[in-house]
Amino acid sequence: MAIVELENVRKVYTLGKAEVHAVRGVTFSIEKGDFASIVGPSGSGKSTILNLIGCIDQPTEGIVSINGTVTAGLKDRALTQLRHETLGFIFQSFNLIPVLNVYENIEFPLLLGKKKGSKKETREWIEFLIEAVGLADHMHHKSNELSGGQRQRVAIARALATKPEIVLADEPTANLDSKTGQSIIELMKRMNSELSTTFIFSTHDRSIMEIADHVIQLLDGLIVEDSKTKAEAGSIS
Amino acid sequence: MFLTMKVAFRNISRQKKRSFLLAGAIAFGMMIITLMNALTGGAVINIRDNFSHALGGHVFITGREWTDAGQMIMKIRPDANLDRLLEENSGQIAAFTRRSQAMPSLIFGSQQTLHMLYGVDFVEEERLVNSLVVIEGSLAEVGKRDDIIVLPEPVAERLGVEVGETVLIRLETLTGQQNVGEVQVAALIKDQEELGLSAAYTSRAYLNGLLGMEPHEYQILNMFVTDLDQVEQFARTFREGLMAPDEEEEQIDEPEVTVTVAGVPIDPVQRTEEVTPWEGTRYQVMNINQIMDAVELVVGVLNRVGLIIFLILLVVTMVGITNTFRMIMIERTKEIGTMRAFGMHQKQVKNIFLWEAVFLGLLGCLGGLVLAGLIALAVGSISLNADPSLQFFLDNSRITFALPGKDIVTNVVLVIFTSLLAAYWPARAAAKMSPIKALSSHT
Structure with a gap:
């Protein structure tokens, strides 16, 4: 079942008097539970596509459907609601809220919408996530007291806090060294397997994209390859 | 609301020096008006008492x-x-x-x-x-x-x-x-x-x-x-x-x-x-009140002059707050984008800024009141060898300060309102910011 569908999507930006065709008509779908990677060089349209899926940008043309909801024409409130209920985000530069500690950063998305579950359940869930990303000892640390890898782990936990259907990660390893980057991708993969959350991440690192079971390759705003493979069991530690 | 309050409160301590200066400017205005009100309030009481005593x-x-x-x-x-x-x-x-x-x-x-x-x-x-x-x-x-x-x-x-x-x-x-x-x-x-x-x-x-x-x-x-x-x-x-x-x-x-x-x-x-x-x-x-009516008329004028000075100070501070909040908005663009991405509504973004303004205002008021209190204590402890005509305003040669609670509340409300007004436009601009633009920002 497709959880994300893009149909002939185009995105044109205006830069001064010039028009930039970031996405030139792409069509693809991502199934629920996929660990999908959008691959391509800089300027190929990876981030634009993630932004469109993430409902933080709207296509110039075409249809973007998230979990059955077509995003075109939705008002800001509805888009915000959709983002909150369906999507989680992991950013290249982590984007943690600096005034909040690890626990509070992860709790943050949960406080934005209607309360689900009791306080105790919420606390247990956040603690589970912190444990899962291996930061139990850093629960009360602020972001500036963490390393890059640790920050990204917090970001992963935060993205999963609302139990979203889809987690979008825009080049999550770009600001990390290769070893840490690998461990972050492995963590995401584990979360994908354990929680059945759909992960869509962009990267231009070929070694990382190989871990994905669905790879969409872009070049100059167009899809050059859309391949689905099954990751071999045991490849994730 | 609790989340926006919490983030706003934490944000205050983020740039301590800047918050201190802003709150300090508010505190200065608050101190001036408090001292002015308290001084005239004390003078009215002293004049009444001295009149009563003198007139028997x-x-x-x-x-x-x-x-x-x-x-x-x-x-x-x-x-x-x-x-x-x-x-x-x-x-x-x-x-x-x-x-x-x-x-x-x-x-x-x-x-x-x-x-x-x-x-x-x-x-x-x-x-x-x-x-x-x-x-x-x-x-x-x-x-x-x-x-x-x-x-x-x-x-x-x-x-x-x-x-x-x-x-x-x-x-x-x-x-x-x-x-x-x-x-x-x-x-x-x-x-x-x-x-x-x-x-x-x-x-x-x-x-x-x-x-x-x-x-x-x-x-x-x-x-x-x-x-x-x-x-x-x-x-x-x-x-x-x-x-x-x-x-x-x-x-x-x-x-x-x-x-x-x-x-x-x-x-x-x-x-x-x-x-x-x-x-x-x-x-x-x-x-005695009929005599005091004339005195209170003068005091009323003095208080109004104090209020005008206070309002001028507030306007100056307001410009400072607006500029600072615009700066804050630019500094936190990416953060605003992140919060919006995770489902924070425009109103909530706006509220973070407004709560910050409220906290700054309250901090300034508190500081102003404490400063005014300290100055009043210090000045009140000095025995003045003033001209006899001035003795009417004094209590046993000492300046006394009296400030009714309602005046404090009025001044605090005025400060909070002004702070909110000053922060409103930057807050609105922050709320209206498109998430994509905010996230693409390099700040």
Whole structure:
């Protein structure tokens, strides 16, 4: 079942008097539970596509459907609601809220919408996530007291806090060294397997994209390859 | 709401120096207006107290009557109705005095000076006798002999007279004849309360004799009430109780601003031009609030000037807050984008900024109040050797500060409102920011 569908999507930006065709008509779908990677060089349209899926940008043309909801024409409130209920985000530069500690950063998305579950359940869930990303000892640390890898782990936990259907990660390893980057991708993969959350991440690192079971390759705003493979069991530690 | 408050509160401590400067600017404005309000508030209380003390009461009753020759004179004869009112309202009267008064020439040798002279019943006015600070001589004789005078030390110095010597009193009787009397200086006293209300005292019976009045008559009945809040009602009781059947109630709304410190609180003779003569005594009842109305009018103007200064400071601060919040908005663009991405609504983003403004305002108010309190404490502890005319504003030579709670609340509300107004546009701009643009920002 497709959880994300893009149909002939185009995105044109205006830069001064010039028009930039970031996405030139792409069509693809991502199934629920996929660990999908959008691959391509800089300027190929990876981030634009993630932004469109993430409902933080709207296509110039075409249809973007998230979990059955077509995003075109939705008002800001509805888009915000959709983002909150369906999507989680992991950013290249982590984007943690600096005034909040690890626990509070992860709790943050949960406080934005209607309360689900009791306080105790919420606390247990956040603690589970912190444990899962291996930061139990850093629960009360602020972001500036963490390393890059640790920050990204917090970001992963935060993205999963609302139990979203889809987690979008825009080049999550770009600001990390290769070893840490690998461990972050492995963590995401584990979360994908354990929680059945759909992960869509962009990267231009070929070694990382190989871990994905669905790879969409872009070049100059167009899809050059859309391949689905099954990751071999045991490849994730 | 809790989340936005929490983030806003934490944001305050993020750029401590900047928050400190902003709150400091607000605190400065708050301090100024608080001190201004408290100073005028304290001055009003001091003026009221000093007036009451100087005029010998909170409620003043004078009597007027016409002579056979068609002259209006000011005196109160023994009156059963007045005695009844005094008796009936004794529970509300802390003390009362019955005095005569004149502004005679005091002459000693070749020196003479005009000076306020009260004719008092020294036995009845125990409170006065106890309050006089004797520098030379004694008050032991004042209740026993009539032909004695108690002089303020500066007056004695001007005349060159000493205790035991005789001073000549020259004055006009109530009906305008010249009269002269001799009194012996019993004591020299410190000028009362240094209020510029220097007065000499002699026995009422003796002064009455010189003024052409009977010994048991007097000119002013002054009363201290037990509850100053009830002074209007108390005065009304007497006004109504003493009104003659054919008498129309006088308009007393207009405060008698010509009341002077060295004189009587009212001068009925000047106020009753072109009136038809009447039979018997007519009374005029004034209270301290009527005198204070004029003072409070001045204080009101002062407070308004303070408010204008405060508002100017607030506007300057407001510009600072707006600019700072615009800067903050730019600094936190990516953060705003992140929060929006995770599902924070525009209103919530706006609220973070507004809460920050509220916290800054509150912090500034708190700082301003603490600063004002410290300054008030420091200034209030200094004993000022000020000009006697300024002593009216002081309490025992000290500046006092009094600030009603409602003034504090008003100022705090004003500060918060201004802070909110200053932060509103940057907050709105932050809320309206597109998430994609915010996330693409390099700040």
